[in-house]
Amino acid sequence: MRTTLFLLHAISCCWLVSATLSKTDAKKSHKAEAETSPAELSVLERGLVVSDPHWKDIVKEEKRHCAHIKRTFQGQVLGYVTPWNSHGYDIAKMFGPKLSSVSPVWLQLRRRGPETFDVTGLHDHDPGWVKAVRKSNKKIRMVPRLLFDGWSYQDYVSVLGSEDEIEELGSELVDVAKVIRCCCSALNPIRQCCFSNDSVALQTEGFDGFTLELWSQLGVRGSQGMFGREEFEQLAPVVDGFSLMTYDYSSGARPGPSSPLPWVRDCVLQLAPNTQWRQKILLGLNLYGLDFAGQGTEPILGGRYIELLREHRPKHLWDEYAGEHYFSYKRYWFNDT
Known part of the structure; x- marks a missing residue:
């Protein structure tokens, strides 16, 4: 018996029609426009930066940005x-x-x-x-x-x-x-x-x-990699900045956070325990997530993330130590005998 991962793909069609909007349709149209138009207030002012976000709020607000900040x-x-x-x-x-x-x-x-x-x-x-x-x-x-x-x-x-x-x-x-x-x-x-x-x-x-x-x-040099404090201090006077990638903490198949805050802080301090050149470190922030399923890890972009929220309506859990959210969902499987 062989178990295979089965992914569902949605097929969308576009129809060109001529119609008159009812009052209900007009309200829906205005609502959709509001959910994609630039926001007057920041995410902080709208109360969206919380440890217990609801999937509906993320889906509703994900296309809106505040252009006035x-x-x-x-x-x-x-x-x-x-x-x-x-x-x-x-x-x-x-x-x-x-x-x-x-x-x-x-x-x-x-x-x-x-x-x-x-x-x-x-x-x-x-x-x-x-x-x-x-x-x-x-x-x-x-x-x-x-x-x-x-x-x-x-x-x-x-x-x-x-x-x-x-x-x-x-x-x-x-x-x-x-x-x-x-x-x-x-x-x-x-x-x-x-x-x-x-x-x-x-x-x-x-x-x-x-x-x-x-x-x-x-490659790597022990557990510290090829680039450490010595190389950092040699190059710091002659370069504008260093791009420090800090989001590969759980790059293997084992589920875990992308960038635990204590680990990120430690990465910075290993390179610059003193403050002389620390301002030249550009701390990498990933604008994607990680999906742990099947045989390995897959990056997940915003579009797919929103699809999962709409389909599974999961509850986000807050990892206090890492400073990250996560949720679990069931994929679709079938038996091929």
Whole structure:
């Protein structure tokens, strides 16, 4: 006998009709509009930040945001825009004033040979979107993520141990930023660029730097990983910030919290027990959940989360230690004999 996980998929149809709304229909229409329109009050003022939320309130309010709250956090705020959640492009434009930097996940850095590097992924660069984000916040910095793709351990050793390699790598990255920042002719099929002194053109579509992702591929060093306090203190004077990912606490098949508050605090203190460089730590906050079912763990985005709430109407439980909510639900199974 084999047990198989059976997932239900809803099929939606769209009908174009002409009709007159009754009074009841009009009320429903106004109610739906109210539930998706921007809110005048914050989630705190609406009493939504509680330890015992009701699923109905989450479903009702999940599309509403308060557009009138000014940014009050004094530190840096870096927002990632990932290819697995394209809605992030709209979010970056909508909430640009609350961000200090945006990092679209676009670029890959490959080492082709000694002192030979290549940046790929530039075809994903969207000048129109960059311009729109800058329009919402003139001070925002565009720092696309640059993944050290396909690098072996020996590649790192060779490059970091050679001044010539490091210089060539730096030149390649500066050239990429300059090419993107230059004045391009949209009518030119080969997009030939002319380097211009026009500061307006440079600020409209350009990159202000890069978000480097490389340590995650180097494996672990004991229980502390490859990056610790020593590396942090060496780099702190010469970089703008460190992106500290703190939401993989329960990445295995065993159910548990994503980011227990005591563990998050400990991660920060291990890197910066003193306050000298602590302001450069950008504490990662995940805008998704984890679904523990079947053979492993699956990330769960907002849309699927709302579907589960509507279908199962679960009761949220509060984990006081972790500072997170969780709930259980039954999946659909059938026997295939």
